[in-house]
Amino acid sequence: MFLHALSEQQKTHFFDLAQQMIVADDMVAEPEVAYLDRLYWEAGLVGRAGLGDVEAAVDLSIFDSLKARLVVTVELLIIAIVDGEYHPKEAEYANAMVAQFGITPDQHATLCSIAENAAQALVDMRNLAD
């Protein structure tokens, strides 16, 4: 939803993180995959996306602006909750990212609120349009 704010290289690294978030709770929910597909489309990477090693560490230094770090975090939060559940392992993964990115508690709370709005809109649209 907000990937237009990232550079091409940042988008590639973001998708490595997104794949890690999707498997963080040891389940791959269909709504999560659907949203990931939508993000690939938004990023212009449909059919060109690589499948990263979800165990491999991602170099976070590529996200060298606060804006990029906030965008990455909110998109990961949307992925985490778009299936209607915020699993403790997903929260643990998100919290680790928040800490590594130096995001403040106030910013984190706002990002959670944004993610809730966005996920709700996505879920409601899927239910309506299907």
Added chain:
Amino acid sequence: MFLHLLDDSQKRAFIALAGNMVTRDGRADSIEVAYLKRLMIESGLGRDLGDISSSDSVEPGLFASRAAQCAVIAELLIISILDGTYDDGEAAFADSLVDVFGLSSSDHAELCRIAEDAAGALSKMQGLVG
């Protein structure tokens, strides 16, 4: 946010409708224009807002699927409320398209809720990252 539900010809027609919605209230607010530009980029239609033609009508049958109809209305509603107001002219335009598509009043109400959630997410994100 939902343009992935449209095919290329539908995207082009939608952008013309969006161009009309942006100026419907007699002014083009920066947040509406910014969102329109983002939609153009997502659609693969470039970044030049000067390329946008404005239309207040749709070719019957172009948006034949329910998913496409819902996506068009939701995106137009998002554009119309992003600036914090829902002008009478904007509402009349949205209402006319809802009628053309034959969507029910409950569908319309649900699309308004979806647009409010999506616009809320977009506005809060803009407030956070600028």
